[in-house]
Amino acid sequence: MAKLALNFYKLLMALSCVAMVAAFGTVLLGVIAREVQWDIGGLDAYAGYAIAAALFLALPATLKHGDHIRVTLLLDRVPARLRGALEWWCLAVAFSLSLYIAWYALRLVWVSYTTHDISPAADASPLWIPQISMALGCIGFALSFGHALVERWRGGSFIAASAEASHVE
Template sequence: MEKLVHNFYRLLMLLSCMSMLAAFGAVVLGVLTREVVHMNIPGLDAYAGYSIAAALFFALPGTLQNGDHIRVTLVLERLPERIRSGFEWFCLLAALGLTLYMAQYAVRSVWISYITHDVSASADATPLWIPQISMALGCIGFALAFAHALILRLQGKTFMAVSESARSE
């Protein structure tokens, strides 16, 4: 099961990379068509925005696992071990609850956009459920990552790596 979860994190990170490339491509194409061809492709800016948002949400679980999320350790380092452990448990449980709510909200938003045929207000008129899928998948992966972290914590293992920037401070 652990291998399946890690592969899901990798898949989301790959999709994040592809989304960043798509955003880059949309921006470059927009600049080239406006400056060189003197033509404007409607909706291209919206697609760049969708791609950037997708990259952000897809990367949530992988960056959590790699220790790249901002964590406030200033307080944790000064707490006694027993209190620190309880505080970390509380933080993981609170994060799991919050991310489950986010995932539920994101999935519900996709469904509502789909059944109401909601489209983008920009020139592209994209059905909004399509770009919202990335938000839902990323939030589901994020909630799964916190559940995974809790399970590993119960087993006495660690889930989150310490990032290079945190290690050097």
């Protein structure tokens, strides 16, 4: 089961990379189009959708790799027993909040789909299409926090400690 979750995080990260390349391509096309006085409506909106997709889809893998900002100022200065309790509390709260956000992201996609909501920008795209990437990223983020809780329960560590995060000046 853990291997399936890890592969899901990798898939979302690969999709995030594709979205980042799409954002770059869209912005580049917009620059070139402006230089040759060619109007392509909606390019700004598509670039925004791609950037948002890249951000949300990368959430689970970046959590796994320890690339999210963790405030260790307090954790590094408390006794080990209290530190363990604080880590449990932080993971539980993060899991709860990410589940809440994932639920509402899914709900937003459903509402946009059922009401045929379209973008007010020049692209006039159905909004549920770009919102799917946000919902997938939020689901993956909630899954990764749940995975972190299970790993913590087993005595392991889910979130990799980066060298920069552990460096204290």
